[in-house]
Amino acid sequence: MAEPTSTEASPTRAYVIHPDLGHARTQRREPEHALAEAVALAHALPGIEIIGEEVARLREPNPGTLFGKGKLAEIGERLEAAEADLVLVDGPVSPVQQRNLEQAWDVKLLDRTGLILEIFADRARTREGVLQVELAALSYQRTRLVRAWTHLERQRGGLGFVGGPGETQIEADRRAIDEQMTRLRRQLERVVKTRTLHRAARAKVPYPIVALVGYTNAGKSTLFNRMTGAEVMAKDMLFATLDPTMRAIRLPDAGGGSSGRKIILSDTVGFISDLPTELVAAFRATLEEVLEADLILHVRDISHPETEEQAADVAEILGSLGVDEDVELIEVWNKIDALSEDTRSALRRTDARTEGVQAVSALSGEGLDDLVIAIDAHLTRALDEARGTDIVTLPFSDGRRRAWLHEAGVVEREEATETGLRLHLSWTARQKAGFAALDGSSDGGK
Template sequence: MNEELKGEVTRGARALVVYPQMRGRGDLDTGARLEEAKGLALAIGLEVADAIAIPIREPRAGTLFGEGQIQNIGVACELNEAELVVVDGSLSAIQQRNLEEKLKRKVIDRTGLILEIFGERAATAEGRLQVELAHLDYQAGRLVRSWTHLERQRGGFGFLGGPGETQIEADRRMIRDRMAKIRRELEQVRRTRGLHRERREKAPWPIVALVGYTNAGKSTLFNRLTGADVMAQDLLFATLDPTMRAIRLPGVEKAILSDTVGFISDLPTQLVAAFRATLEEVTAADVIVHVRDIANPDTESQKRQVLEVLSGLGVLTGDEESDEDRLAIPIVEVWNKWDLLGTAHAAELREAIAHREGETIVPLSAMTGMDCDGLLEAVGSKLTEDSKLYTFIIPAADGQRIAFLHARGDVVSEEDAGEGAGGPQLRLQVRLTGRELGRFSAL
């Protein structure tokens, strides 16, 4: 390997972003995909010198690109003084090695770049375990054959290097052993999270989960509604670990709002599996708030990406996107960044909302606070819309069940019901949803 490749690639390095444009792809359009790729590079502190799309008719097994295309990439690197090439697609170990030899520069693919971001941002012990597992899975086939030029001490499990533990010399058996150990630890984490989730389901507070494409404004909205200070920046994957805070809603004394990791097109398969436990938090929600960046020209494609992930989690069922009954969990759609729209565009979208029957859509600006109260009202309505009136006679000493009814339901009346076998009793008339009735019955 060329000596030039043995140096460190650090934050601030100039990078050329290359998007291999495949025929028949159904994700974001080329312009949006290039912008997203640039955002990924910026999120890890790289300086994007230029971003280009290269049409690929027949992928080459050894290099992905044709010889002429590789020469064009090399010329672009020289013109832009780029020391790093970011390929916005998946590369095999052989393709990555061959491209590095031909371009005389370090090459990172989309998977490696996203892993780098996740490795830097994961804050909890679970998040770090999940990232390390994903990274080990990714590099298992690359250490021996294609990463010989990186035989040095490195920190953590990222690609940008630094002092720390040795990863490159580890053989495959060591990687497999480490992956097995991490999976055991994550399984314990999942069991613990499951127990916590069961306790939350029995606790007297509904859960509202914020989901959406990365950088849609979920954390900004979370901070606006809760007064928290969760990291909210104009960066992809600013939030990786779920955060929860209590909020008040109309008709609901208290609810738990959960901020989740952002979704993205072509999320590496290693991370889809590794972050399963994090995303499973969504399945425990009573209402899902889907936050969309309505000012983004590719907002519809981003919505489809989110719905695909939700479908994989079992939140959506059935085949038709338009069927309201395919929602296993009620969804409120937030059209965020309304303040960035022009007057004419905003008027068109309000007209579109008026014709979207059977859907709950709230236009707002998390940045300015515009109509955030309307979102709270919409979520409160979702939590109580299918409620029915029930009468319960409960021992006055049963504080847990009484507290549950007050917090999760709408108590219409509460009166003395006389003495029972266990002492004084109360008669409560309460409006409850079917889901809350099931949770109450399990207490």
């Protein structure tokens, strides 16, 4: 009897190259670490089998082929021997270079931007996330004058860069791309209006927002799950989280009980060096929780050999998003469980002496009690510094808004008058705006 035919598609055999320009290199990272990150990026894309990797050292990039003639032939031989289907170049590749390299090596090729876009396309789940990725991908494709546009007939969940029915056709239809981008922008506008309504509803919730940010794979989702009891996707994989997730939790009180401060905890997309500019713009709206946060937890993989470089990349992206340098921030040195006992003890001593630093293991839970105490202290200080005073008079019948004010913890004292209740308040501008949003009033009912 004949063997049954498998319907599963065979994996795409990918070869990863990190071009290192030596003295001309401007990146903060060592080339070997950059290559390791590129391989991790490739592993984050389903259907990819890594069959080889290398650092390709160059004196100067060749404008036509990126690599010089000798290096081009040398790599070509390795690709042929490895039977590679796809080459992933960890860096920018111009449309001309891409066309020439694909012709010389007879393989498909993705640069760093194309690869990250593919991953984002595979991972985006919300309607807004999907639209933002598609818009970013079209913006990228529009510059690739030699690439085929196969978006409308792609065969899998990605963007069609790796495979698709029209991939071998070297043509670009700018008018079709422009029309599709216009349609996507209109759809995105409608989705953004809906999200704005959701944000307005969130503004009515009288709790501070704490946002987790950090380099991709720093352990943000593991920490989020540990603190909230949620089950957000948390894997040892780059960009495991793309769409923001928010949960309301109550911090333990000083005695370890559950009557402490209530907060909104927000998990966000991981940052990465050389994030495509198209995606920085596209995901700005997705990161609005960071811009609105009362406190930011910058989660760092303290066990990573280039943790300082990763932290610098995160700070750079936060700055580009418009996050104020004065915003309250705690550095969470995560993954101390991956360190030696001596190093871990030294870090715990350092965080005890250093303001705004907490060493933890989201995996084992070590240090999380101290982190919760630090979060509460930072919020108390930040909210106290941001508070102003007001007097609001409410009719006796307005139990809903009175309850909101007490739930927010902003009522200093309350007294009855002939016309209603006079409440003396100490609150932040965000709390005041949330109270005003309860009924659309602008004066809080004074």
